[in-house]
Amino acid sequence: MSTMASTAYVRSEMVGPQKAPPSMIGPIGWARKNLFSSPINSVLSIVAALFIVWCLIPVIRFTLIDAVWTGDDRAACAQASGACWAYVKAYLPQFIYGRYPIDQRWRVDIVFLMLAVALVPMLIPRAPFKRLNALFLLTVYPLASFVLLTGGHIGLRGRFLPDDIVGPGPVRFALEFALVSFVIILLVGLGARLLGLRASQSGSAIGIVLGALAVVFMVVGADFGLVPVETANWGGLLVTLVVAVTGMVASLPLGVILALGRRSKMPVVRIASVTFIEVCRGVPLITVLFMASVMLPLFLPEGVTFDKLLRALIGVALFQAAYMAEVIRGGLQSISRGQYEGAMAIGLSYPQRMRLIILPQALRVVIPGIVGSFISLFKDTTLVAIIGLFDLLGQIQASANDAKWASPVTGITGYIFAAMVFWAFCFSMSRYAAFTERRLDRSRRG
Amino acid sequence: MKKLIASIVAGAALATAGVSAASAGTLEDVKAKGFVQCGVNPSLIGFGVADEKGEWSGIDVSFCRAVASAIFGDPTKVKFSPLNAKERFTALQSGEVDLLSRNTTWTMSRDSSLGLMFVGVSYYDGQGFMVRKSLGVSSALELSGAKVCTQTGTTTELNLADYFRSHNMPYEVVAFEKNEEVLQAYEAGRCDAYTTDASGLYAERLKLTNPDDHMILPEIISKEPLGPAVRQGDDKWFTVVKWTLFALINAEELGLTKANIDEKKTADNPEIKRFVGVEGDFGTGIGLTNDWAYNVIKGVGNYGEIFDANVGPSTKLGIARGLNNLWSKGGIQYAPPIR
Numbered sequence: 001m002s003t004m005a006s007t008a009y010v011r012s013e014m015v016g017p018q019k020a021p022p023s024m025i026g027p028i029g030w031a032r033k034n035l036f037s038s039p040i041n042s043v044l045s046i047v048a049a050l051f052i053v054w055c056l057i058p059v060i061r062f063t064l065i066d067a068v069w070t071g072d073d074r075a076a077c078a079q080a081s082g083a084c085w086a087y088v089k090a091y092l093p094q095f096i097y098g099r100y101p102i103d104q105r106w107r108v109d110i111v112f113l114m115l116a117v118a119l120v121p122m123l124i125p126r127a128p129f130k131r132l133n134a135l136f137l138l139t140v141y142p143l144a145s146f147v148l149l150t151g152g153h154i155g156l157r158g159r160f161l162p163d164d165i166v167g168p169g170p171v172r173f174a175l176e177f178a179l180v181s182f183v184i185i186l187l188v189g190l191g192a193r194l195l196g197l198r199a200s201q202s203g204s205a206i207g208i209v210l211g212a213l214a215v216v217f218m219v220v221g222a223d224f225g226l227v228p229v230e231t232a233n234w235g236g237l238l239v240t241l242v243v244a245v246t247g248m249v250a251s252l253p254l255g256v257i258l259a260l261g262r263r264s265k266m267p268v269v270r271i272a273s274v275t276f277i278e279v280c281r282g283v284p285l286i287t288v289l290f291m292a293s294v295m296l297p298l299f300l301p302e303g304v305t306f307d308k309l310l311r312a313l314i315g316v317a318l319f320q321a322a323y324m325a326e327v328i329r330g331g332l333q334s335i336s337r338g339q340y341e342g343a344m345a346i347g348l349s350y351p352q353r354m355r356l357i358i359l360p361q362a363l364r365v366v367i368p369g370i371v372g373s374f375i376s377l378f379k380d381t382t383l384v385a386i387i388g389l390f391d392l393l394g395q396i397q398a399s400a401n402d403a404k405w406a407s408p409v410t411g412i413t414g415y416i417f418a419a420m421v422f423w424a425f426c427f428s429m430s431r432y433a434a435f436t437e438r439r440l441d442r443s444r445r446g
Numbered sequence: 447m448k449k450l451i452a453s454i455v456a457g458a459a460l461a462t463a464g465v466s467a468a469s470a471g472t473l474e475d476v477k478a479k480g481f482v483q484c485g486v487n488p489s490l491i492g493f494g495v496a497d498e499k500g501e502w503s504g505i506d507v508s509f510c511r512a513v514a515s516a517i518f519g520d521p522t523k524v525k526f527s528p529l530n531a532k533e534r535f536t537a538l539q540s541g542e543v544d545l546l547s548r549n550t551t552w553t554m555s556r557d558s559s560l561g562l563m564f565v566g567v568s569y570y571d572g573q574g575f576m577v578r579k580s581l582g583v584s585s586a587l588e589l590s591g592a593k594v595c596t597q598t599g600t601t602t603e604l605n606l607a608d609y610f611r612s613h614n615m616p617y618e619v620v621a622f623e624k625n626e627e628v629l630q631a632y633e634a635g636r637c638d639a640y641t642t643d644a645s646g647l648y649a650e651r652l653k654l655t656n657p658d659d660h661m662i663l664p665e666i667i668s669k670e671p672l673g674p675a676v677r678q679g680d681d682k683w684f685t686v687v688k689w690t691l692f693a694l695i696n697a698e699e700l701g702l703t704k705a706n707i708d709e710k711k712t713a714d715n716p717e718i719k720r721f722v723g724v725e726g727d728f729g730t731g732i733g734l735t736n737d738w739a740y741n742v743i744k745g746v747g748n749y750g751e752i753f754d755a756n757v758g759p760s761t762k763l764g765i766a767r768g769l770n771n772l773w774s775k776g777g778i779q780y781a782p783p784i785r
Binding site for chain 2: 074078079090091093094098099100101102230232233290293294295297298300308386387388390397398399400401402403404406407408410411
């Protein structure tokens with residue numbers, strides 16, 4: 001056995017799997033499979049690729065290769081055939097802050113920073129302290145931003161107490177506030193007694209609301225030594241974000257209330273909700289803004305004006321609430337009757353049913369719709385330029401007319417920059433929504 | 447119940463009365479709040495524009511500062527409200543601004559039905575033509591058969607038609623919706639001439655690749671007197687604003703400038719004496735101090751200085767004085783005397 005040379009070949013181990021041929025894997029394989037699987041597909045792929053290249057080349061040439069990156073005024077860009085980024089660089093602070101006084105811009109920075117610091121952990125599902133964080137974002141943050149951005153120290157002087165008791169000033173305001181609060185608590189107690197409800201419960205709810213209001217008034221009325229900055233000087237990204245964030249934050253709860261109101265069995269509530277929703281949705285946003293900025297001042301008595309930005313904020317929030325209500329109503333209707341009946345069967349009251357059973361399910365269903373309307377709101381904020389507020393786009397348009405930078409490419413460069421900023425915001429919103437959707441949808445996909 | 451309604455009505459009446467009492471006179475209100483609220487154009491080169499640091503400049507802006515100087519002796523006591531063309535009149539009517547100084551054309555309908563009062567003319571504008579220098583044209587009358595770029599649906603188009611018809615010249619209109627498109631078409635050579643208000647032409651010219659290859663023809667084919675406006679029915683305020691404008695023009699005529707007014711203040715010229723308030727009680731007559739006009743010139747300079755600094759030949763716009771020169775120098779700027 002050992003001397004005989006064996007001629008037979010016996011393979012002692014299995015042949016290992018071979019690598020796939022190079023034409024089937026990697027980029028080539030992918031291209032073969034997806035782009036060139038049939039003659040027609042091949043032709044389509046080549047045509048599409050050529051089209052993309054044909055479109056991209058001028059864009060890249062304009063924005064990168066032929067672009068002007070440095071310069072001090074229009075002389076640098078007047079002869080350029082590409083984008084004038086030097087102009088964007090010179091104007092960048094104004095695109096972000098508008099005409100906010102330069103030495104006060106740190107206040108805006110703090111507001112932006114606080115938003116980022118509070119919002120990021122809020123958006124990461126695993127980060128702790130969600131409840132505290134939400135509380136901060138919805139109560140402390142708006143107040144702090146208001147004080148920081150406007151300077152606070154609102155002159156609260158009171159209205160109706162005669163001057164000989166106490167002159168106009170914070171003291172009179174505080175007295176009046178206490179007086180009105182007392183009357184309201186009294187009335188609520190009386191109403192509760194008449195309706196046979198527990199007076200202590202409604203009383204404490206009202207007490208909390210009034211107490212919160214008192215704190216708000218104290219904060220906005222206090223003098224923190226900040227220089228007041230009028231909203232007429234706000235602009236750029238600051239205004240865009242203020243309008244968009246206020247619209248988003250205000251429209252969600254308002255929308256939930258309106259949606260529930262529309263499905264309510266109480267005729268007055270239902271009719272009021274339907275009327276509000278249909279009127280707002282039947283009118284373009286631009287009309288609402290126009291009414292707020294051009295018509296409203298004519299209705300008010302002469303000499304009484306209130307802030308243009310505030311007018312726009314209210315208009316945007318109410319308008320957006322109507323759309324939000326319809327989105328949420330869609331979610332409410334998608335919940336089967338069984339859920340309502342089941343909730344009733346275990347003895348939950350109406351608020352409990354909505355809060356614990358119906359709304360969590362309904363809102364999850366409509367996340368794409370909510371984000372969709374947030375994104376459209378973010379883009380709609382550019383409409384405030386019509387009423388003379390300078391959001392990012394308005395500020396860019398105005399700056400392109402500066403004699404120092406006016407050139408054939410200045411305007412186009414500004415628009416490209418605006419498009420990039422808006423795209424970055426909207427795209428991240430939609431990506432985050434997709435992420436949330438996948439996360440919340442796990443139970444359904446099994 | 448009746449008593450309740452009666453008290454509500456009485457309360458409402460009192461509230462309205464209180465409000466209207468508070469705005470008895472714009473001049474008093476302005477003095478009380480300590481600044482002039484001025485409506486301006488946020489983006490018109492030479493008239494009202496804020497630079498990258500947020501500093502306002504322009505003829506209209508300077509006029510606002512002049513009014514602030516007249517009242518407070520301090521050109522910085524003014525706040526600017528950027529207004530667009532649609533909301534400017536409402537802003538004035540509703541009291542949001544005290545003064546509208548926003549390249550607004552003085553017309554009869556605006557004086558009568560909009561509740562405005564124009565105080566005068568701070569800039570005589572009018573429709574003009576811009577052409578390439580290489581075209582070799584030196585007068586609008588040589589534009590026979592030309593293609594003219596303009597914006598649709600504005601009076602510009604009508605004025606154009608009138609002008610060419612009355613001179614029996616054939617022409618072709620190339621009209622666009624937006625100003626940017628008009629300019630692009632002109633730059634691309636789709637038309638021989640570009641027409642809009644002359645001040646606008648100078649501003650648009652800056653946006654061309656080679657501004658120096660283009661010129662604005664001397665003919666002006668329409669009247670566009672631009673001026674500041676105030677609310678109707680407040681004569682005291684109207685007078686203050688009106689005389690601020692006159693002071694600017696008078697100062698140029700008297701040769702008073704920002705630089706030399708201190709030294710000329712002591713001159714023995716009775717006109718200057720009345721102007722700076724050494725003689726007479728002209729300032730107190732309109733509710734100001736007697737050195738109001740001195741403050742105006744000290745604060746912002748005279749009309750010529752404002753013109754030269756914002757739109758004049760030494761600026762990027764390079765507009766010649768033309769009609770806006772003093773009446774004594776071939777223009778039509780003329781102000782009643784202070785005496």
